[in-house]
Amino acid sequence: MVNWSPLPVTVKKRSPWVQVVGHAGNFQTGSDGRLLKKYCECEQQCFLQLMSDSLRPFVPGYYGVTQCEEQDYNLMDDLLADFDSPCIMDCKMGSRTYLEEELRKACECPQPRKDMYEKMIAVDPDAPTEEEQAQQAVLKTRYMQWRETLSSTATLGFRIEGIKKSDGTCNTNFKRTKYKDEVIQALEDFVDNNMLILRITNNA
Template identity: 40%
Template sequence: MSSSVCHAPLPARMEAFTTRLCLRAVDQYERLLQAHFNKPSSKEQPSRLRHESASPKEQRRRKENPGSYSAVTAFRQWRRSTSVGSRSGSANSKLPNDPATNALDLTAPASDVLLKNRLKSWFQLSGHPDGFAPAGPGTVWKRRTGGAENTERMVYEALSKDETMRDCVPRYYREVEYKGDTFIELQDLLFGFNDPHVMDIKMGTRTFLESEVSKTAARPDLYQKMVAVDPDAPTIQEHEQRAVTKLRYMQFREQQSSTCSHGFRIEAMKLPGAPPITDLKRVKSHSEVLGTMAMFLKGRGNTREKLLERLRNLRVKFQQSTYFQTHEVIGSSIFMIYDEDKVGVWLIDFAKTYRVSDGQILTHRSGWEQGNHEEGFLFGLDNLISTIEEVDISS
């Protein structure tokens, strides 16, 4: 599973430049590893990316200290065996010939120690626990969920070939099998930022698939969940039945945040030097949304303008994309990030992005009715932009 971008032929100068960037990233990454890990665990096994042509001395070292071998080591061995910019490499290296591909193929975690503890500054802002793991310099692994069909992988593969949208989503590299689990390897959007401000914004007026609410049978368990949040929410009939349908419950849940009113909700946020704030799903009123956004922007007018420029650009490209004209986008997020030097905005999470019936074109702004597959993504993006424009920076 390789991105067409990764394997595109490069001119010699560009290839050498790409390789130098890879080496620089590895240099920085190795320093971070050395700072965070004083000594490796003797319980860990060597990486499955073992360099097959290692010298007897190197093999003895790995046997005595198995946890120390990493993708960084493999990369450095390859660097010693080939010159920068060369496509041929060493005849004994057993690695792909393309330097850029080498760098990507060596990003898999070398051991469980690295999988669980690598780069303690890395964090997962939202999503299912253990759904992500830092994989290497500039990439993360995202665990595949659901059935055999990997919808998200197919969406990323399609968007990586979409000239309109490819710069608005994380770069996709490959699918990985590791200890019985399947992951997709993506660009780490946090990489290169220094203790940034980060916000995850769930988009749309509907965050559930139509197929999820197709059953009309009333369920007691969903009634109990509803009254636990708001005892007055069920109707008289629902109280008598002590049951609600899945559709009724899902719509009730959407009404607990700004999802229905604004077409987006602030899922989570992280501020510099503090742990992620993940209890924002009940931020509902416009004043609460404005206050949370003001906390995120910290009075930075210049940063706001840069974020708005990227959001407007994303809106234009989304509207121009033929892919999204025919695909509903459920549960996707806009990921905003900035530090003292840089600003970034990406569209992420495509596990519930599906093609609609042939001939159907979505506006992404119309109200939802069963069967029309409208989810309000652009309605939410319009409101997100206007909300950020409205934030009082002076306060």
């Protein structure tokens, strides 16, 4: 079931959208402090559950599905709308970054991808197997599992994808940030070592 928003949606031109990582074109800046993200049913169901969950205070408000320029979008609060020069850290949460359905499809109908192979060798030229090197392609699930073991997804249950500082500098070089001390260092750098913002305890 799709919930359509009765709110009129227009795309603002005055404030450029800043995307640190992820698929380009997935977001549009809406009006009244709202954000449009390209529609995904799984994401919609997740937001609907979160709206009545104890995690509700920590996630953007969700306003259903709307349409802009003949494309469906999930409509949510833009948490950065009231900031002039925000610092942004993009994290991918969870100890696994793919769905069971994706794994099943990969087993039933393997579709090696050259773009995933290129991403893999850009980080580690020796990572592909001999078969993958011959094909110059890897399965999406294989690539994602490899990324998990390479990063803190496997060790801490989340990983840093990218950081944008208020001065506009952007860093996405966190693919090998794996261990707790490395993640803590990245967090300290993110807040310019301001311990009033970030409190780190030895038993965290």
